[in-house]
Amino acid sequence: MEQNNYNEIETERVENFDEKSNGLCVCMICKNIFIHPCQCANCKAHFCTECIDSWVSKNPGNCPLCKSFRKISPHPLLNNLLSSLKVKCAYHPKCEEVLEYDFLLKHEEHCKFNEKIPCEVKKRSHNSFSAEDFVNNSTY
Ligand SMILES: [Zn+2]
Ligand SMILES: [Zn+2]
Ligand SMILES: [Zn+2]
Numbered sequence: 001m002e003q004n005n006y007n008e009i010e011t012e013r014v015e016n017f018d019e020k021s022n023g024l025c026v027c028m029i030c031k032n033i034f035i036h037p038c039q040c041a042n043c044k045a046h047f048c049t050e051c052i053d054s055w056v057s058k059n060p061g062n063c064p065l066c067k068s069f070r071k072i073s074p075h076p077l078l079n080n081l082l083s084s085l086k087v088k089c090a091y092h093p094k095c096e097e098v099l100e101y102d103f104l105l106k107h108e109e110h111c112k113f114n115e116k117i118p119c120e121v122k123k124r125s126h127n128s129f130s131a132e133d134f135v136n137n138s139t140y
Helices: 017-025 049-058 076-083 101-110 118-127 131-138
Strands: 037-040 045-046 086-088 096-099
Touching: 017 101, 037 049, 037 076, 045 049, 076 101, 076 131, 096 101
Parallel strands: none
Antiparallel strands: 037 045, 086 096
């Protein structure tokens, strides 16, 4: 599996998810809410850019629905639909934020419960205990 820099948006995280109208916001490859959607010019289906890119790399020129994939920008109405979603932060229940779709990825990147970044910082402060401290403490 490829590593994403962002979290998948499972439909369970969408507070106002409505199967009827928001079904259009779900990627048929990953079954999650679109991240950076794009559209197939031939069959008009939408996919996450990352999902369709890895699909096309395994099935050159194809999309899951048709035989001639050509990537175009998503339909403006899809962007409107996505913008109306209210999504829980990926780090819930620790983080209680609920964000509009347009702000979600930015928030998660900087969320204080996102442990991908603080790990590095922690490691560095740990190493700052120097050998000198140790020696000073052991001589009395
Ligand atoms: Zn997808
Ligand atoms: Zn297609
Ligand atoms: Zn958060």
